[in-house]
Amino acid sequence: MSAAVAPAKIAKPVKTTKPAKQPPxxxxxxxxxxxxxxxxxxxxxxxxxxxxxxxxxxxxxxxxxxxxxxxxxxxxxxxxxxxxxxxLAVSAQEIADVVETRLLVEQHAARKAVPAGPGLIARLEELLEEQKAQAAAGDLAALSVSDRCFHAEIVRDAGNEILSRLYDQLRDRQLRMGVAVMHSHPDRIAKNITEHTEILEALRAGDADAAAAAVHQHVSWVKHLARGDAR
The missing domain is CATH 1.10.10.10 (Winged helix-like DNA-binding domain superfamily/Winged helix DNA-binding domain)
Incomplete structure (x- = not known):
C-alpha cells in the first residue's frame, strides 16, 4: 500500500506595501x-x-x-x-496685535468653559505633564506647541466654532513668538507652567472670574515685548 501524499499547499499571495507617496x-x-x-x-x-x-x-x-x-x-x-x-523678525506691532486678539478670545473662552467637564480637565492635565517633560529636556519647539495646545483646548471647549477658527489663524504667530520668548526669557518657562496650573485650577474649581483673570495675567505679560522686536 503506497504512502498517502500530502496535498500541496497553495501559496497565498504576499501583500506588498506600496511606498508612501511623497508630497509635491x-x-x-x-x-x-x-x-x-x-x-x-x-x-x-x-x-x-x-x-x-x-x-x-x-x-x-x-x-x-x-x-x-x-x-x-x-x-x-x-x-x-x-x-x-x-x-522677517517678529515685530512689535505683531506682538501687540496677537496679544490683543488672544485676550479677547481666551478670556471669553475661559468663562464659557466653566463648568469644565472631566474631558477638558484631563486633557489640560496631560498637556501640563508634557510641558514639564519638554522643559526638562530643553525642547523649546515642542514646548511651544504644547503651550499653544493648552490654550486652544480651552477655546475649542467654549463651543464657538467661529472663534475657534479665528484662534487657529493665530497658530503660526503664537508658535514663533513662543519659541522667541523662551529663548530670550528662559525664566518664563517655569512661570508659564505655573500660570497654566493656575488656569487649570480655576477651571477645576468652576470659578469663571478666576479663570479669566488667570488668562489675562498669563497672556498680558507679553505686552512689554511690544516695546521692541523679539528676535
Missing part, C-alpha cells in the same frame, strides 16, 4: 522653510537663497520659488530679486 516638491520646500522659521532654525534676519534651499530639500529651484511666494504671502519672509528671501 513645492509642498516639501514650504514645510521645510516654515517649520525652520517657527522653531528658529531660520531666525529673523536670515537671508535664504534658492540654491541653498534646493540643495537642503533635494529639489530644483522651481518648487523653491513657488514655496517662497507662498511664505511671503503669509508674512514670514520678504523676497528680494536676485538676492534671496529674508526671514
Amino acid at each position: 516638491a513645492a509642498e516639501r520646500v514650504y514645510s521645510h522653510i516654515k517649520q525652520a522659521v517657527l522653531d528658529r532654525r531660520y531666525e529673523g534676519g536670515t537671508l535664504l537663497t534658492e540654491g541653498d534651499l534646493a540643495e537642503a530639500v533635494g529639489v530644483s529651484r522651481t518648487p523653491v520659488r513657488e514655496a517662497l511666494l507662498r511664505l511671503e504671502v503669509e508674512g514670514l519672509i520678504r523676497l528680494y530679486p536676485k538676492k534671496g528671501a529674508l526671514v
Whole structure:
C-alpha cells in the first residue's frame, strides 16, 4: 500500500506595501522653510537663497520659488530679486496685535468653559505633564506647541466654532513668538507652567472670574515685548 501524499499547499499571495507617496516638491520646500522659521532654525534676519534651499530639500529651484511666494504671502519672509528671501523678525506691532486678539478670545473662552467637564480637565492635565517633560529636556519647539495646545483646548471647549477658527489663524504667530520668548526669557518657562496650573485650577474649581483673570495675567505679560522686536 503506497504512502498517502500530502496535498500541496497553495501559496497565498504576499501583500506588498506600496511606498508612501511623497508630497509635491513645492509642498516639501514650504514645510521645510516654515517649520525652520517657527522653531528658529531660520531666525529673523536670515537671508535664504534658492540654491541653498534646493540643495537642503533635494529639489530644483522651481518648487523653491513657488514655496517662497507662498511664505511671503503669509508674512514670514520678504523676497528680494536676485538676492534671496529674508526671514522677517517678529515685530512689535505683531506682538501687540496677537496679544490683543488672544485676550479677547481666551478670556471669553475661559468663562464659557466653566463648568469644565472631566474631558477638558484631563486633557489640560496631560498637556501640563508634557510641558514639564519638554522643559526638562530643553525642547523649546515642542514646548511651544504644547503651550499653544493648552490654550486652544480651552477655546475649542467654549463651543464657538467661529472663534475657534479665528484662534487657529493665530497658530503660526503664537508658535514663533513662543519659541522667541523662551529663548530670550528662559525664566518664563517655569512661570508659564505655573500660570497654566493656575488656569487649570480655576477651571477645576468652576470659578469663571478666576479663570479669566488667570488668562489675562498669563497672556498680558507679553505686552512689554511690544516695546521692541523679539528676535
